[in-house]
Amino acid sequence: MTIQDIANLTGVSTATVSRAINKTGYVKEETRRRIFEVIDKHKYVPNAVARSLSINDTSCVGVIIPDIENEFFSKVMSGIAEVAEENGYHILFLGSNESLKREHSFLNIVEAQRLAGVIITPVSEEDVFTKDRLLRFKQRGMSVVLVDRDVPGSNIDGVFSDNVTAARDGVSKLIEAGHTKIATISGPETSKPGKERLLGYIQAMEGAGLYIPPQYVTHGDFRKQRAFECAKSLLSLNEPPTAIFTSNNLTTLGCLEYLTSNKMKIGRDISILGFDDIEALKAINYKLSVIDRDMNQIGREAMRLLLKNLNKRHVKNRERESIVLPCTLILRGAKKMRLKGRS
Amino acid sequence: MTIQDIANLTGVSTATVSRAINKTGYVKEETRRRIFEVIDKHKYVPNAVARSLSINDTSCVGVIIPDIENEFFSKVMSGIAEVAEENGYHILFLGSNESLKREHSFLNIVEAQRLAGVIITPVSEEDVFTKDRLLRFKQRGMSVVLVDRDVPGSNIDGVFSDNVTAARDGVSKLIEAGHTKIATISGPETSKPGKERLLGYIQAMEGAGLYIPPQYVTHGDFRKQRAFECAKSLLSLNEPPTAIFTSNNLTTLGCLEYLTSNKMKIGRDISILGFDDIEALKAINYKLSVIDRDMNQIGREAMRLLLKNLNKRHVKNRERESIVLPCTLILRGAKKMRLKGRS
DNA sequence: AAACGATATGTAAGCGGTTCCACAGAATTT
DNA sequence: AAATTCTGTGGAACCGCTTACATATCGTTT
Numbered sequence: 001m002t003i004q005d006i007a008n009l010t011g012v013s014t015a016t017v018s019r020a021i022n023k024t025g026y027v028k029e030e031t032r033r034r035i036f037e038v039i040d041k042h043k044y045v046p047n048a049v050a051r052s053l054s055i056n057d058t059s060c061v062g063v064i065i066p067d068i069e070n071e072f073f074s075k076v077m078s079g080i081a082e083v084a085e086e087n088g089y090h091i092l093f094l095g096s097n098e099s100l101k102r103e104h105s106f107l108n109i110v111e112a113q114r115l116a117g118v119i120i121t122p123v124s125e126e127d128v129f130t131k132d133r134l135l136r137f138k139q140r141g142m143s144v145v146l147v148d149r150d151v152p153g154s155n156i157d158g159v160f161s162d163n164v165t166a167a168r169d170g171v172s173k174l175i176e177a178g179h180t181k182i183a184t185i186s187g188p189e190t191s192k193p194g195k196e197r198l199l200g201y202i203q204a205m206e207g208a209g210l211y212i213p214p215q216y217v218t219h220g221d222f223r224k225q226r227a228f229e230c231a232k233s234l235l236s237l238n239e240p241p242t243a244i245f246t247s248n249n250l251t252t253l254g255c256l257e258y259l260t261s262n263k264m265k266i267g268r269d270i271s272i273l274g275f276d277d278i279e280a281l282k283a284i285n286y287k288l289s290v291i292d293r294d295m296n297q298i299g300r301e302a303m304r305l306l307l308k309n310l311n312k313r314h315v316k317n318r319e320r321e322s323i324v325l326p327c328t329l330i331l332r333g334a335k336k337m338r339l340k341g342r343s
Numbered sequence: 344m345t346i347q348d349i350a351n352l353t354g355v356s357t358a359t360v361s362r363a364i365n366k367t368g369y370v371k372e373e374t375r376r377r378i379f380e381v382i383d384k385h386k387y388v389p390n391a392v393a394r395s396l397s398i399n400d401t402s403c404v405g406v407i408i409p410d411i412e413n414e415f416f417s418k419v420m421s422g423i424a425e426v427a428e429e430n431g432y433h434i435l436f437l438g439s440n441e442s443l444k445r446e447h448s449f450l451n452i453v454e455a456q457r458l459a460g461v462i463i464t465p466v467s468e469e470d471v472f473t474k475d476r477l478l479r480f481k482q483r484g485m486s487v488v489l490v491d492r493d494v495p496g497s498n499i500d501g502v503f504s505d506n507v508t509a510a511r512d513g514v515s516k517l518i519e520a521g522h523t524k525i526a527t528i529s530g531p532e533t534s535k536p537g538k539e540r541l542l543g544y545i546q547a548m549e550g551a552g553l554y555i556p557p558q559y560v561t562h563g564d565f566r567k568q569r570a571f572e573c574a575k576s577l578l579s580l581n582e583p584p585t586a587i588f589t590s591n592n593l594t595t596l597g598c599l600e601y602l603t604s605n606k607m608k609i610g611r612d613i614s615i616l617g618f619d620d621i622e623a624l625k626a627i628n629y630k631l632s633v634i635d636r637d638m639n640q641i642g643r644e645a646m647r648l649l650l651k652n653l654n655k656r657h658v659k660n661r662e663r664e665s666i667v668l669p670c671t672l673i674l675r676g677a678k679k680m681r682l683k684g685r686s
Numbered sequence: 687a688a689a690c691g692a693t694a695t696g697t698a699a700g701c702g703g704t705t706c707c708a709c710a711g712a713a714t715t716t
Numbered sequence: 717a718a719a720t721t722c723t724g725t726g727g728a729a730c731c732g733c734t735t736a737c738a739t740a741t742c743g744t745t746t
Contacts, residue, residue, distance in 0.1 A: 002702055013726045018704060025705085026724050043479070048455040049396045050702035053731050058392060063436070068424070074417040081411070081438045085445065090452060093406070093436035095424045102428065109433060112391040136386070224626070253626040260627045280623035283567070283596040284603045345732055356696045361734060368735085369693050393732035396701050 001044045009038045021046060052114075060090040061306060062110040064120040065147075066098045071249060072276055072295055073121070076147060079299020080119060087307055089116070098123050100130075107133045117143030117306045125150055125191050143309045145302045150192040155320040157309060159302045163193055163275075166291045166327035167200025167245070168207070170273050173289070173329060174243045175208045179271060183216035183241035185230040185251050194222070197247040197275055216241060220251050227254025235262070243271040249278050252288070271333050282332075289333040298325060344387045352381045364389060395457075403433040404649060405453040405461040408490075409441045414592060415619055415638055416464070419490060422642020423462060430650055432459070441466050443473075450476045453485075460486030460649045468493055468534050486649045490641060493535040498663040500652060502645045506536055506618075509634045509670035510543025510588070511550070513616050516632070516672060517586045518551045522614065526559035526584035528573040528594050537565070540590040540618055559584060563594050570597025578605065586614040592621055595631070614676050625675075632676040641668060 003021075007014045012031060019025040020035045027035075038044075052058040063080055065073045077093075084091050092115060094106040103123045107130065110118050118137065122130050131151050134144050138156065146158030174182050184201045187194030198217070205212050215237055218230035227246065231254065234241055246252040252274035259270060266272055267287025277292040301323050309321075346364075350357045355374060362368040363378045370378075381387070395401040406423055408416045420436075427434050435458060437449040446466045450473065453461050461480065465473050474494050477487050481499065489501030517525050527544045530537030541560070548555050558580055561573035570589065574597065577584055589595040595617035602613060609615055610630025620635040644666050652664075 003704095004702075014703075015705075015727080016725060019725090022704085026722085028724060031724080045451070045454045047396075047457060047702050048452075049392060049401060049457055050731090051704075053390075053392045053396050053733085054702080054704045056731065060435075068411070068417050069414075069421050071412075071414075074411050077436070078412050078438065081436065085438075090456075091436045092403075093420070093424065093434045095421065095428075108388065109391075111388045113433075114390060114392055253623060257626045257628075278623045280596060280621045281627075283600040284624075284629070285600075286627070346734095347732075357733075358697080358735075359695055362695090365734085369695080371694060374694080390732050393701090394734075396703085396731090397733045397735085399701065 001042055003044075003046065006035065006038050006042070006044055009042070010035050056114075058090075058114055058116060059088055060092055060113065060115050061143075061303075062092045062094055062106065062113075062115045062118040062120075064094045064096055064103060064106050064110075064118060064122075066096050066121055066123055068093075068095050071279060075295035076299035076302070079296035079301075080303045081299075082296070083300045083303035083307070087303075089303075089307070096123055100124060100127060103127075104129055104133075111137070115142070116310055117145070119145045119147055119302050119306060121147045121149050122151060125152060141312070143306045143312070145306045145309075147298060147302050148193055155318075157305055157321040159298050159305060159323045159325065160192065161293055161298070162324050162326050163196035164200040164203070166329070167197040167247075167275070168204045169200075170275075170289070170291045170329050171201050171204035171245055172208070173331065174245070174271060174273055175204065175210065177271070177333070179243040180210055181216075181239060181241045182210070182243045182245060183218065183234050184245040185218050185220040185227050185234075185247060185255055187220060187222045187247045187251070189219070193275075194247065197245075201245050213239075220247065220254075222248045222250055224250045224254035224257065227251040228258045231255040231258035235259070235264075241270070243273065245273045245275075247275050249274065249276040252276075252278065252290075256288075267333055273333075277330060285332060287333055289329070289331045291327045292330050293325065293327045301325065344385055346387075346389065349378065349381050349385070349387055352385070353378050399457075401457055401459060402431055403435055403456070403458050404486075404646075405435045405437055405449065405456075405458045405463075407437045407439055407446060407449050407453075407461060407463040407465075409439050409464055409466055411436075411438050414622060418638035419642035419645070422639035422644075423646045424642075425639070426643045426646035426650070430646075432646075432650070439466055443467060443470060446470075447472055447476075454480070458485070459653055460488070462488045462490060462645050462649060464490045464492050465494060468495060484655070486652045486655075488645045488649045488652075490645050491536055498661075500648055500664040502641050502648060502666045502668065503535065504636055504641070505667050505669050506539035507543040507546070509672070510540040510590075510618070511547045512543075513618075513632070513634045513672050514544050514547035514588055515551070516674065517588070517614060517616055518547065518553065520614070520676070522586040523553055524559075524582060524584045525553070525586045525588060526561065526577050527588040528561050528563040528570050528577075528590060528598055530563060530565045530590045530594070532562070536618075537590065540588075544588050556582075563590065563597075565591045565593055567593045567597035567600065570594040571601045574598040574601035578602070578607075584613070586616065588616045588618075590618050592617065592619040595619075595621065595633075599631075610676055616676075620673060628675065630676055632672070632674045634670045635673050636668065636670045644668065 003014045003017050007017045016027060017035055020027045020032050068074055081091055096103040100123050131154055134156055137144050144156050146156055186198040189195050220227045220230050246255045264270055272288050274288055274290040277290045281288055346357045346360050350360045359370060360378055363370045363375045411417055424434055439446040443466050474497055477499055480487050487499050489499055529541040532538050563570045563573050589598045607613055615631050617631055617633040620633045624631055
């Protein structure tokens, strides 16, 4: 069944059928009725591929994210999908799995499929292939939006979080609660979130005049396994920390895994401040404080930004539009820590 | 940049360029080299939309799932994506959010976009619109695969879990551990998982000669809120259960939320057996036993099944191919329950 | 040397839509 | 009544690619 068949069966031209279907141009009411009778009778559904080719517009955007199993990304995805659907856009899902090779291959797909835009959390902030591609996309009028991670020097729009402030305020709370021996399991320092959250931690500590022993800054990679080992090394120190700031949700889990497997009780034996809340732990009111973000909102804003800049060619020297969303501190830690050594 | 431009610049016909690009048919090595020089120089990327139209094949499958934020689905998605990528297929992500309206609209998209197939966990097992569409898809040679939920009487292939056995064995373990007062928060009884898990529970109880007070069977909807209320009603009974079988991950969380907010300690004050493991709780070795499934595998199998039946027209009376994967029981409950009233 | 298969390339007709343009009749304005 | 605008419709080019078919050249085989 093609538009030609429908035209023949109705006794009109394809032009008229097309106009009837798309409500563009004049079609006599009577003709229109007959056309739709035929369409319904034969359950005709116009070929969107042909249409895309013809009008040169696939109402489709690509979403390249590193790990859909991560609660953060699945929620972001959800937000993206919501706004996309409201606006008649479809989503091509591309899970890079933190693999550069895959990311590159996906960028090719985005280009080949002539997608209207792409939302991406790049695997690496320093990869030149990805950067070049994204810039080329913009030059060609595609809409490109970064999420969470940046591509330095690219001036590409994006939705980010106020990592520094959040981390600083969060760690400050730990200090207010009496902690002085606060360690961190940081993220990759080549990535915006990793860098900024570490910076916030440092600012809070230095702001309070607290010394940071070098061993207190362990270097994770935003994954569980590595965080587990970082936690282990922290707890093996002569002077182990009384609180740990973990810089993303998986880091938190890895850290918790080590601590609980060593029979430590969070909120009593040690305090944890995590970045990004975790549904399950929220449900059981686990004594874990977190810096929370509205992940759905991040997705929604990203999609909105994408839609807003559709078809806007890259203008030279245009200010990048970067949306920085705030975080909130959720204190679920147990009792405040007893202050030692004071009256 | 089109294939025509490349042809002109190289001084050959589009046919030759096409053959060079797709490695189909003869092209002299020298010509081939020149063509690719031009392609590289101008960063030409063939238009996949035009190609799809021409060869009548979008290497793209639709995935319609109700809730990507649910750990189960995000892992299934991950598995699907993995196999899709290995085979050069793309994924159109369609999140129905448990809304029939959206699901229907997505089915239209699948049809209009001429996708090669669709993997779907339908919102309702009784919706006739969806059923009709899926059957039509099959008749037209599209590959259709169900995941987890069924469409009765449709004979559509699918990947399911051995819910009855798993639930029966799981609940039996609770009984072996000494529990006699075991309640359940079931899922929608119109859905395969809801129905079967409840059946498994009943079989285990009856098999052990245990009476099931009607109030012990509460009816959830696989969501948190409702489960919270079910838990509340169970704990308000004169004779509250000593163990609860929760029939999916969100049900478990809702139940836990109620219990923990009432200061009950899981594994001591009450035992929980959940269906589907929860990453975060696994990490902290929470005293919660679960029936676990390899969710990634479910996704992988679904995609494999889809690929296998690509282009195979619906054969009348063909046996449906339904893959039923086993579950495993993970006992993380605390100590065995003290047996009461016996020597 | 003729015949043949392999190699190399071009022409042009699709794929299934959209849309510009032309044209005709109806309705309205002057 | 003529001029003008509005309605309604069809013809055909076009979107960018693939491919059947035709044709030409070349190296082999007989």
